[in-house]
Amino acid sequence: MIRAEDAPRDLSALVVPRWGTLEATDDVFEPYRLVGADGAVVSPVAAYLKELQACGRAASTLRSYGMDLLRWFRFLRAIEVGWDQATRVEARDFCCWVQVTDKPVRPHWRREADDARRAASPVPAARPTRVDVPNTVTGKTGPGVRYAPATVAHCETVLRSFYDFHLEAGSGPMVNPFPLARDRRGGRANAHHNPMESFKKERTGRYRPRMAQRVPRQIPDRKFDELFAQLSSHRDRALVAFWVSTGARAAELLGATCGDADPGQQLITVIRKGTRFMQQLPASPDAFVWLRLYQVQIQGLVPVGLDQPLWWTLRRPFRSLTYHAARAMFTRANAALGANWSLHDLRHSAAYRMIRDPAMPLTDVQWVLGHAQLSTTQVYLAAPAEDVIAAVLAHHARQAQNRSAADSSMGYRPESLSVLFGREFG
The missing domain is CATH 1.10.443.10 (Intergrase catalytic core)
Structure with a gap:
């Protein structure tokens, strides 16, 4: 018999409030800070960002890491779990939720009245995935309504690093909620690598999504x-x-x-x-x-x-x-x-x-x-996508031209048919 507290969490009915914010400051020693709804600084995040800054990370990196941590703390507040009480179940549910939920709509900075109203409103529930149509000029798809796989992968990496920091400091849970992949557990990366072969890219996080290798796009x-x-x-x-x-x-x-x-x-x-x-x-x-x-x-x-x-x-x-x-x-x-x-x-x-x-x-x-x-x-x-498309279209045109030439060369000459059947052809 499954207890109520052990029952699977219904992520489809989960409402995540727009709690807290990441504030930019003029302090060079604290460029960004994560504050809760009461205006108090979230101390676990502040300690982690301070560690990153001491390691020489740029202010833009601190902002990127802070946004990932903000998503995680909002999710924990919605499921009523403390950050130091999170387990791999919460990490798994978060990685599922962040891949299927819609990105919150950021209100315009001039609409102060709407800011106050939307800040109190929850993040909208997940909608069916919208099919993004490539742009007719560039061939690129615009940003979708959901988080990109690269954003999800970055979030998983940041949270695993966040808990590794607190695990080492003794201020967090005894086990990192975001584990490594099963084939990496208990060992180091490339432990039995053949030095004669090139290294392959490995997904270190168990909940890290797969990402396709994208070819950079240029402007013709x-x-x-x-x-x-x-x-x-x-x-x-x-x-x-x-x-x-x-x-x-x-x-x-x-x-x-x-x-x-x-x-x-x-x-x-x-x-x-x-x-x-x-x-x-x-x-x-x-x-x-x-x-x-x-x-x-x-x-x-x-x-x-x-x-x-x-x-x-x-x-x-x-x-x-x-x-x-x-x-x-x-x-x-x-x-x-x-x-x-x-x-x-x-x-x-x-x-x-x-x-x-x-x-x-x-x-x-x-x-x-x-x-x-x-x-x-x-x-x-590698050739850009537009060059490959142009080359393939030219290939199809040459194939059609070759078929037309082959069709015109097939058959008998009119003078040969005239000699054979005794009347004029052509």
């Missing part, structure tokens, strides 16, 4: 020209020209200062995302031309100095340009073409352009992109 040259024509300011043109010629990540370029741009040598200095090292990247001459036009346009409107931000907003009061504002600019340009390219697709486009140059070694492309492993850069050796 013709479409890029159309997209560039939709940009409405010299600043936007300079930004896009730098992104597509340097291959820098969006946040890396937005963090540049006035002293980082060196037009004389066609170099711009960025701080790399992972290593936090400063690296000079060569850029195209057009990028510096648009940058100079932009600097003349804002001359006398923003502070001057080598350590001042290079990119500013276009409206008063002038502020340093953020990633979200730059993404909104690029989204507006996409909307004019009915496309859904992202800022990261500009980095992919730069990589594909450099790879196609036979005079540029693959190791040089690796250095420009800032990849730690050459295998990461090798993914760009």
